[in-house]
Amino acid sequence: MSIPTSRTKTNGEIHINPELCKGCRLCVSVCKDFNLAIENKKVVKTATSIFGCIGCGHCMAICPNGAIQITGRTMSPDDLYDLPxxxxxxxxxxxxxxxxxxxxxxxxxxxxxxxxxxxxxxxxxxxxxxxxxxxxxxxxxxxxxxxxxxxxxxxxxxxxxxxxxxxxxxxxxxxxxxxxxxxxxxxxxxxxxxxxxxxxxxxxxxxxxxxxxxxxxxxxxxxxxxxxxxxxxxxxxxxxxxxxxxxxxxxxxxxxxxxxxxxxxxxxxxxxxxxxxxxxxxxxxxxxxxxxxxxxxxxxxxxxx
Ligand SMILES: Cc1cc2nc3c(=O)[nH]c(=O)nc-3n(C[C@H](O)[C@H](O)[C@H](O)COP(=O)(O)O)c2cc1C
Ligand code: SF4
Ligand code: SF4
Structure with a gap:
């Protein structure tokens, strides 16, 4: 299941690069959908999220190492910009x-x-x-x-x-x-x-x-x-x-x-x-x-x- 909108009816897709992940937990703390957890000092996807990834992009925006990317629900890494x-x-x-x-x-x-x-x-x-x-x-x-x-x-x-x-x-x-x-x-x-x-x-x-x-x-x-x-x-x-x-x-x-x-x-x-x-x-x-x-x-x- 995913949350429907007029623009998309699918979940976001979470792509993790374990080699870049330092296990800092920042992405875990901002994902209020419980999609992410740390296992063996690396981020992993959980099977227990509330809605399935809603594509808010917060995890990829907060990761200091570019270790996580979201695609789908109209979101892509191209949507990131440098903060003013x-x-x-x-x-x-x-x-x-x-x-x-x-x-x-x-x-x-x-x-x-x-x-x-x-x-x-x-x-x-x-x-x-x-x-x-x-x-x-x-x-x-x-x-x-x-x-x-x-x-x-x-x-x-x-x-x-x-x-x-x-x-x-x-x-x-x-x-x-x-x-x-x-x-x-x-x-x-x-x-x-x-x-x-x-x-x-x-x-x-x-x-x-x-x-x-x-x-x-x-x-x-x-x-x-x-x-x-x-x-x-x-x-x-x-x-x-x-x-x-x-x-x-x-x-x-x-x-x-x-x-x-x-x-x-x-x-x-x-x-x-x-x-x-x-x-x-x-x-x-x-x-x-x-x-x-x-x-x-x-x-x-x-x-x-
Ligand atoms: C939701 C909303 C609807 C409004 N609709 C109208 C409108 O249809 N016509 C109009 O002349 N002013 C409209 N206004 C402007 C208000 O009348 C105006 O904000 C109010 O008189 C206070 O003046 P101010 O915005 O200069 O502080 C609306 C304002 C809001 C917030
Ligand atoms: S914010 Fe980045 S480095 Fe930190 S745990 Fe998440 S993916 Fe790994
Ligand atoms: S995009 Fe949002 S909902 Fe999806 S994993 Fe990242 S923080 Fe969680």
């Missing part, structure tokens, strides 16, 4: 400054995003942690203001076809099934949102993605951990900020394009390959506004046990 030096990495202070400077930007200059910037955003986002390797996150890149606007127009038309969801009768019928909080969210948030997205688009105002010149949609597959696309989108957003872009997460598209025949057609029309429990659009563009101050944020609660 600590002194070239962001300090807490520089990272915090970057994070504190970020605002959700919804006013963009009419300027395309260079292809190398898009590549760099994706490269940074690809370092995001994932529930299980290999990442089952997909990215749809909608590059160019015209394409992003066409997408928004199509989405507003699509929402129009779902307008029954905002009717009083529908909400009253649904309330016992989906509960008080959902009812409140629909009445207080989703209904006015539908109105603004559809009504403003009819007046020529794009309140869906704000005329951004670049959209990226991060979504998973039926196999992926729902958090994976969200984490990747967050990394992409921070990378965008570091590259001088303004960014804004757009949470109101994904949930509406998951269920039903119309949603399937919408996904197919826009080359979205899978439905997924979670997903997130991020808008990017050169900001047309500059904030004079930051805004302090707090969490709903922080309890220490």
């Amino acid at each position: 030096l600590r002194k070239s990495a962001a300090s807490y202070d520089t990272l915090l400054s970057l994070l504190q400077r970020r605002r959700s930007v919804r006013e963009f200059k009419d300027k395309d995003i260079e292809p190398e910037i898009i590549e760099r955003i994706i490269e940074a986002a690809s370092t995001a942690p994932m529930g299980l390797p290999p990442s089952d996150v997909n990215i749809l890149v909608i590059n160019g203001k015209d394409k992003a606007n066409a997408f928004a127009k199509d989405f507003s038309q699509y929402l129009k076809s779902l307008k029954f969801m905002t009717s009083g009768v529908f909400l009253t019928v649904m309330r016992p099934f989906w509960g008080k909080e959902n009812d409140e969210m629909f009445r207080g948030f989703i209904n006015p949102l539908f109105k603004a997205y559809i009504g403003e688009m009819e007046k020529g105002n794009n309140y869906i993605n704000y005329d951004a010149p670049l959209l990226m949609y991060f979504y998973g597959t039926p196999y992926s951990d729902p958090a994976d696309p969200i984490i990747a989108a967050t990394y992409a957003m921070i990378a965008g900020e570091s590259l001088g872009l303004g960014t804004c997460m757009l949470g109101a598209v994904h949930p509406f394009i998951q269920s039903g025949r119309k949603a399937k057609k919408f996904r197919e029309d826009h080359k979205i390959k899978y439905k997924s429990r979670e997903g997130l659009f991020v808008a990017f563009g050169y900001p047309a506004v500059k904030y004079a101050k930051g805004i302090k944020r707090t969490f709903a609660s922080v309890e220490t046990l």
